[in-house]
Amino acid sequence: MDIHHTTNSFNKHLFGPNFHWGVSTAAFQTEGAWNANGKGPSIWDTFTQKKGKVHGNQNAFVACDFYNRYEQDIDLIKQLNIPNFRFSIAWSRILPDGTGIVNQDGINFYNKVIDYCLQQGVEPWLTLYHWDLPQTLENRGGWTNRESIEWFSGFVELCAKHFGDRVKHWMVMNEPAVFTGAGYFLGLHAPGRTGLKNFLPAVHHVTLSIAAGARKLRSLLPDVVIGNTFSCSHIEPYSAKANDVAAAKRADVLINRLYIEPLLGLGYPIADLPVLQKLEKYFKPGDEDALAFDFDFIGLQNYTREVVKHSFFTPYISAKLVEAKTRNVPLTEMGWEVYPQAMYEILKKFSAYPQIKRILITENGAAFKDTLQDTRLNDILRIQYIQDNLQQLLRAKQEGCPVDGYFIWTLTDNFEWAEGYRPRFGLVHIDFETQQRTIKNSGYWYRNFLK
Template identity: 65%
Template sequence: MKEDNLQNLEREQFGDNFRWGVSTAAYQIEGAFDADGKGLSIWDVFTNKRGKVKDRHHGQIACDFYNCFQGDINLIKQLNIPDFRFSVSWSRILPEGTGKINQSGIDFYKRVIDFCLESGITPWLTVYHWDLPHVLEQKGGWTNRDVVNWFSDFTSICAQNFGDTVKHWMVMNEPSVFTGAGYFMGIHAPGRRGMGNFAPAIHHTALSIAEGGRILRSNLPDAEIGTTFSCTHIEPYSHSSRDHAAATRADALLNRLFIEPVLGLGYPVNDLPVLRKLEKHIKPGDEAKLAFDFDFIGLQNYTREIVKSSFFTPYIGARLVKAEKRKVPITTMGWEVYPSAIYHILKKFDAYPQIRKIIITENGAAFPDTVEEGSVRDEKRVKYLQDHIAQVLKAKQEGCKVAGYFVWTLTDNFEWAEGYHPRFGLIYVNFETQERIVKDSGKWFRNFLKS
């Protein structure tokens, strides 16, 4: 998209029915980790282990959304943001993972939902955003096939308690990340490693995504039901056949591993042979159970990756060429700033005829924000958002069935293994005082949505 068109970027170009929102996650913002009967999640436990999170940061207080939600929702309203995506803490509702419901947890989310509606903001609920109850992890977590039943019960409870007021649902957030980082690399909760953990976690998660969709559809026939996937635009390091083959394997792992089973296409085994290790976990009838016809698919994109063949990298035979080594613009996360990535991802997933509608459920950037005279001048984030929204518009104008865009994230928050160092928010948070300051990016988004 030409620079002059970028300068004239306006909300009206997307049409009246395009959804605009901001996304959050329970563990990253709520705090109140043991308040009002809440049980421990795997992240409550993981953050207490030395060396797992930078500077031993944790989410025990985070942004204190549990106590400050009205003020934060008021800020969403002030920024003209019509849609708010947030998740439900499993262990806040079911402290033991299953069984007795904690009514205080149900009441909290009802207060959040009701205040959103009173404020003219549409709630979008994510059932699972990485915070498995610790007591279930002690029973094997996502490596235990019983997790499908545990998750089904949790989903049913959410539908029965919030379905009368919440009309937009997402089953899970980024399954490839929480299974890969948590059950293969060990860098996220619960900290497990190896293919012996990763393979069953993949299959049980995939089964749970589809079953969660069926449960929501059965309980809430009029609701809009989706699920979200992390997606990275992949390019080979060179024109060599080896690098192209490596890029294909990386794409199968990072982009196709969960979406294709959901679409009824099965796991991408032909392009990623290591997935044959799933076979011993697949029972008769599972292939049909993996598929579900979602109303929309949520895509979450931040960057692109350049992939090079690597004989010594087990299972995948590929490695990422880090953005720092390529001397390209990067964010605090070390991710390349490459706006065209979101366009390529939209075009890639739009090519699946089984997908009805696409919503960008996360896109944003972390930069080293500082407060100067009461303001946060985050010009890089403003440009990042402008450039990426322009690429979404380009895809839409070319006929892509993209129908929404959600910024990650509302407030600076706990960013998993990186702690509080990366700041993604439209709103700056002083984590010592809980003071909020709307950044220039938040002001730009407010004006864009008002246009």
């Protein structure tokens, strides 16, 4: 099945010769083999075994079986002309207890993945932490324990030692706002903790860990390119009323500014969200300076916009999201609004920080209801979504935003955290009963675009 959606007027050359095109995945969502060859349990292995936490009580014990099928999937990346592959290291696969004894089988696996990428002419981009903390460390307090900074630095050092000779692009952590917010405040993600007493120490220790991990990489691998990825949504007030505008500003602090600003050396945005003053309880001497790192690039992950209104009953921020499904707008399977202009707005917002030298979009994509007919899957909505987002990225780039990369989320349909296997984001369809891979029309569109 082939398609030719790419018009001559819109092609990759508009983005310049040094633009990085890629696709992103995550270890927990794809690898499976959850307890194979010495791997220890992660917080997500534990969380998915609790009833009612994941749609349909599904788990990722097998997922996409990437652990056994990595060659097949990297072959697909090559077949689709995708030059860059972003994937993550499962911490408990190489350090089953989080620290201490190294699992050589785990090291060997990632060496094979990296080597096969390079053999196929695909550049590996490593994310060190994509939400799967070893369960043994969670038992010791996880990110609420200040020792997590040392645990994480040890993990980073091990990865640098084993993979740093071949991997040139590194991302320290994926979307800290999501895994601390959903995992340590709302309890919707692993480890399922709630409340400020868990959230605030996790925020501070995670931010310190990102900076410490980046410094560790810089000291061990002075020539590599180091970034970090951040989830971000364009925020708009529900109305022009002063209290809605103020609510949107507070939501923006939590969703977009909480991590990037201290890492840029600006400190936490306490003035615009006073509850963050409580972070001071977790500060130690020297933390102010230790929070900052001069990253080579910032990875932004944008999917949608959020509309926010004042809410007297929402603690701490007095703001709530107005759900997209109530606003009569086009939606993805995740219930997110299809709003490509968010890409432009977010790029303009982040490029306004003078400390940010370079931006890559390290995730962007959409889940739609995909129907496989024979061996064909014509996902027109996904193709349109990607094209429209790229148009907005190009608009920002032409206005001077220092953006030079775009990675689609994701290669194959996978385990989508608390949503289980229902939402499908892949360029490649997976039948999870048989593990049969089928390239969707969006995959063929991307292949032709990148040709």
